[in-house]
Amino acid sequence: MTVAPAAGLRGMRDLALISAGAASGGLAAVAISMVAAVGRKRGGEEATWLHLLVLLAAMSVVLGVAALRGKAPGFARPLHLGPAILVMGGLFALAALLSWRGIEWYYLASGLISTAIFLMITWMLVRVSLVLYFATSTLGMVFGSLAMDQIGAFGAPEHEITLPRALGALLVTVGVVVVRTGK
Amino acid sequence: MDFAISLSITVVLGLFATYQAALTGAISRERGGMEASIISPLGSLAIIAVLLAWIAVDEGETKLPFPFDSAWAVAAAVAITWLALWLAVRGLPPWYATTGFSAGLGLALTPRLIGDLGLALYFSATTFGGCLGALGFDHTGAFGAARRAVSVSRVGGLALVGVGLVLVRAA
Numbered sequence: 001m002t003v004a005p006a007a008g009l010r011g012m013r014d015l016a017l018i019s020a021g022a023a024s025g026g027l028a029a030v031a032i033s034m035v036a037a038v039g040r041k042r043g044g045e046e047a048t049w050l051h052l053l054v055l056l057a058a059m060s061v062v063l064g065v066a067a068l069r070g071k072a073p074g075f076a077r078p079l080h081l082g083p084a085i086l087v088m089g090g091l092f093a094l095a096a097l098l099s100w101r102g103i104e105w106y107y108l109a110s111g112l113i114s115t116a117i118f119l120m121i122t123w124m125l126v127r128v129s130l131v132l133y134f135a136t137s138t139l140g141m142v143f144g145s146l147a148m149d150q151i152g153a154f155g156a157p158e159h160e161i162t163l164p165r166a167l168g169a170l171l172v173t174v175g176v177v178v179v180r181t182g183k
Numbered sequence: 184m185d186f187a188i189s190l191s192i193t194v195v196l197g198l199f200a201t202y203q204a205a206l207t208g209a210i211s212r213e214r215g216g217m218e219a220s221i222i223s224p225l226g227s228l229a230i231i232a233v234l235l236a237w238i239a240v241d242e243g244e245t246k247l248p249f250p251f252d253s254a255w256a257v258a259a260a261v262a263i264t265w266l267a268l269w270l271a272v273r274g275l276p277p278w279y280a281t282t283g284f285s286a287g288l289g290l291a292l293t294p295r296l297i298g299d300l301g302l303a304l305y306f307s308a309t310t311f312g313g314c315l316g317a318l319g320f321d322h323t324g325a326f327g328a329a330r331r332a333v334s335v336s337r338v339g340g341l342a343l344v345g346v347g348l349v350l351v352r353a354a
């Protein structure tokens with residue numbers, strides 16, 4: 001009587017992990033689209049600068065808060081202290097705010113999305129195999145990018161989803177799994 | 184940019200992404216995943232700061248708002264980012280600082296590459312380059328990873344990615 005619910009829970013857990021992997025890939029497509037959109041307005045170097053500043057500010061906050069809660073950062077002095085990490089994060093945030101003026105506020109999300117992706121990867125890799133992670137994230141990335149192309153997200157040129165393009169995206173995913181698992 | 188050049192650059196960037204992943208993995212094993220997630224983008228930022236300094240000197244200003252439009256502010260940013268990178272990798276082999284360099288250059292080229300290729304082809308091409316790099320790195324056991332020889336089935340997997348890439352492009 002208890003076997004079926006346990007199998008159901010495992011199934012739900014696997015489904016959640018697969019969804020998380022696919023979501024991290026899909027989010028990567030969104031973040032890269034945003035960087036490209038800012039790049040078309042400002043230039044590639046300027047867009048990357050802003051993206052990385054937001055990403056580093058957010059990662060520093062996560063690491064700094066973890067340090068204040070007792071998990072010391074694995075850096076040498078002086079970055080082994082939580083407050084030092086938070087000061088570094090504050091500098092990145094200040095530079096991001098100074099660099100962001102003149103573009104739409106939501107483009108700041110590209111760095112926050114990348115932070116979420118880094119955290120998802122860290123969380124997933126201790127729960128699933130590397131192969132499952134690569135397979136699900138590639139699936140999310142290629143199909144997410146097909147969808148972004150279809151709608152011409154953030155002012156990019158539109159590319160229609162066709163059956164051969166979807167098949168190509170699927171082959172890319174299957175190929176990644178074979179490269180990772182092949183004997 | 185010419186289509187073939189854009190596609191070639193994207194595949195090479197995918198190759199370098201494998202280098203980044205391998206090095207980030209090595210940093211994670213020594214320092215932790217979160218720490219690696221700071222060192223890698225910090226390396227990218229340090230490279231981008233240098234490129235912005237180059238633009239500021241070459242063109243007189245960057246396209247960032249004040250104060251980062253001027254050469255002196257970007258020069259200060261170069262100094263601060265490289266200092267932060269040095270502090271972050273202290274105690275590790277110095278070349279670990281290079282983990283984010285290729286990603287920084289790749290991101291800076293992204294608007295031009297996606298403009299030429301579209302997003303789906305861009306990701307398919309980086310995936311192809313990444314798989315090609317993974318085969319090479321696994322074969323040599325680079326950066327402490329388990330050694331896995333190149334095999335017919337794994338090359339077949341790479342061919343599948345290549346066919347997928349062609350279909351995404353051709354359709």
